[in-house]
Amino acid sequence: MKRIASIVVLLFAALALRAQTAPEGYQYVDSLVFTRLSEVDSTLAGKNIFNVMPDGVSVHQSGAVRNAVEMKTRSASHQTVAGYRIRIFFDNSQTARGASEAALYRFKVKNPGVSAYRSFTSPYFKVTVGDYRNKSEALAALKDIKKDFPTAFIVRERFRYPSLGNTSAYKVDTLKILKPIR
Numbered sequence: 001m002k003r004i005a006s007i008v009v010l011l012f013a014a015l016a017l018r019a020q021t022a023p024e025g026y027q028y029v030d031s032l033v034f035t036r037l038s039e040v041d042s043t044l045a046g047k048n049i050f051n052v053m054p055d056g057v058s059v060h061q062s063g064a065v066r067n068a069v070e071m072k073t074r075s076a077s078h079q080t081v082a083g084y085r086i087r088i089f090f091d092n093s094q095t096a097r098g099a100s101e102a103a104l105y106r107f108k109v110k111n112p113g114v115s116a117y118r119s120f121t122s123p124y125f126k127v128t129v130g131d132y133r134n135k136s137e138a139l140a141a142l143k144d145i146k147k148d149f150p151t152a153f154i155v156r157e158r159f160r161y162p163s164l165g166n167t168s169a170y171k172v173d174t175l176k177i178l179k180p181i182r
C-alpha cells in the first residue's frame with residue numbers, strides 16, 4: 001500500500017515538473033506589471049475645500065465662515081487619527097537592527113509609494129507599513145504583504161493624516177508570460 005501511495009505521489013510530482021517547462025517553440029519571459037494604488041480621498045489636510053471644487057461650482061459665503069473654515073483646515077493638519085498599520089518586522093535579537101533595515105529596504109523596493117516606518121522601542125526593533133484608516137483597508141493590504149512577509153500582522157496606531165495627491169504610488173508585480181520564440 002505504501003509503495004502504491006509513493007508511486008502516485010511521484011507521478012503527480014513528475015506531472016508538476018512537466019508543467020513548469022515551456023512547450024516547444026515557446027519560452028517564459030518575465031514581465032513587470034505596475035498597478036496604481038488608490039489615493040486617500042477624504043482628509044483634505046491643509047487644503048481649502050473651496051479651492052479644489054470643479055469650475056462650474058461657486059460658493060457664496062461670509063468672510064467669517066471662510067475664516068472659520070481656514071482655521072479648522074490649518075488646525076487639522078497637525079492632528080492625528082486612529083488607524084491601522086501593518087507590522088512586517090518585530091524582533092529583539094542581536095541582529096535585529098540590521099534585519100529591520102533589510103526588511104524596510106525589501107518592502108520599499110517591492111512597494112514603492114507605500115509609507116514604511118522603522119522604530120525602536122526598547123528592546124524591540126519594529127517595521128510598520130501603510131497608513132490605513134479602517135481595518136478593511138488594512139486587511140486587503142495584509143493579504144498582499146503576507147506573500148513577502150508571512151509573519152506580518154495588523155496593529156492599531158495613531159498617525160498624522162495621510163498626505164493627499166500621491167500620484168506616484170504603485171505596486172510592482174512580476175509575471176511569467178509565455179511567448180513564441182522568433
